[in-house]
Amino acid sequence: MSDVQPISAKMRERAGKGAARATRREGRIPAVIYGNKLDPVMISLDPIEMLRHLRGAFYTHVYEIDIDGVGKERVLARDVQTDPVTDKELHIDFMRFSKSTRVNVEVECQFINEEECPGLSQGGVLNVVRYTIELVCSPASIPEAIVIDLTGLEIGDSIHISNVTLPDDVEPVIDDRDFTIATIAAPTLAVEEEEEDGDEETDGEETEGDDEDADAEGEKDKS
Numbered sequence: 407m408s409d410v411q412p413i414s415a416k417m418r419e420r421a422g423k424g425a426a427r428a429t430r431r432e433g434r435i436p437a438v439i440y441g442n443k444l445d446p447v448m449i450s451l452d453p454i455e456m457l458r459h460l461r462g463a464f465y466t467h468v469y470e471i472d473i474d475g476v477g478k479e480r481v482l483a484r485d486v487q488t489d490p491v492t493d494k495e496l497h498i499d500f501m502r503f504s505k506s507t508r509v510n511v512e513v514e515c516q517f518i519n520e521e522e523c524p525g526l527s528q529g530g531v532l533n534v535v536r537y538t539i540e541l542v543c544s545p546a547s548i549p550e551a552i553v554i555d556l557t558g559l560e561i562g563d564s565i566h567i568s569n570v571t572l573p574d575d576v577e578p579v580i581d582d583r584d585f586t587i588a589t590i591a592a593p594t595l596a597v598e599e600e601e602e603d604g605d606e607e608t609d610g611e612e613t614e615g616d617d618e619d620a621d622a623e624g625e626k627d628k629s
Contacts, residue, residue, distance in 0.1 A: 410480070411459060413471045418448035426497060435495050439471065439479050442502035449473055451498065460486070460495070466511050466548050471500065482509060482545050503545045510579055512538040515587060516551040523556040525590035530561040533591040539567070543576040554587065564589045 418429060418436065425448075426436040434450040449471065459467070464483050471479045481500035489496055503509070515537055520526055539552055549572070554565055566584045578585075 410468045410470050413451065413459065413469050414455065415449040415451055415471050415473045417473055417476055418450050421446075421448050430496070435498060437498040437500060439481055439500045439502060442504055442507075444502060447473065447476070447479070453495065456495065456498070463514065463550070466513055466550070468545050468548070469500065480545075505544070508542055508544055509548075510540055510542050511548055512540050513549055514538050514551050515554055517554050517556055517588070519555050519557045523559050523590065525559050525561040525563060526556070528561060529593040531591045531593060532556070533589045534587075535589070536585070536587050539587070540579040541572070541576050542579050543573075547573055547575045549573055549576060556590075559590050561590050561592050 415437070416434070418425060421438075429436040429450045432450075433453065435453050435456060437449050437451050438446050439449060440446040459469070464486070467483070469481050469483065471481055473479065479500075479502060481502055483498065484501045485499040486495055487497040488494065515534070517532065517534075520532070523530075523532075526532060541548075552570060552572070554570060559565070564586050565588045566586055567578055567580075568584045570587070572578070
């Protein structure tokens with residue numbers, strides 16, 4: 407499970423597009439906290455503080471938002487709206503959760519111990535089929551990453567989801583087949599074909615046409 411990340415926020419009094427635009431003019435990001443059968447809470451966020459979170463695994467962390475003068479809320483990020491031209495954050499949605507909540511999240515695969523992989527040492531190539539895996543779990547159980555150990559793998563070996571040890575209460579969304587995550591592929595050798603000479607050398611040999619040309623030149627000289 408990843409650590410709970412703190413975020414500071416201020417309360418917003420009004421909802422709607424006009425209020426959101428006013429918040430952005432103040433240099434802050436409008437956001438909302440909803441879910442768990444409670445009323446939505448309108449908040450605003452510091453863009454500099456949020457930049458650090460947005461650069462990381464934003465959707466797989468649990469956040470504790472400290473709302474100035476109101477209290478704290480434990481949430482998951484569910485959506486970020488951005489400006490199509492400037493890429494600035496326009497609005498962020500957070501969802502409350504309870505002990506019974508289960509969510510679908512995509513978690514990054516991390517491959518370790520490449521130096522201990524005989525297949526790679528022999529020139530093989532790590533062919534990654536899935537860079538992320540979609541999991542279903544409680545928010546408190548979301549893993550930071552899916553760590554895949556390459557130790558001992560040979561050329562031709564495959565890594566399937568059944569080879570990965572997932573934390574308790576964490577399951578892959580695809581549960582009807584043992585899907586492939588990566589393979590150790592054989593090296594691709596560039597085969598250089600020898601260039602074939604289409605024209606054969608004829609040094610020292612005269613053709614019939616050459617003889618005829620020579621005779622013609624001789625006749626001209628006599629005349």
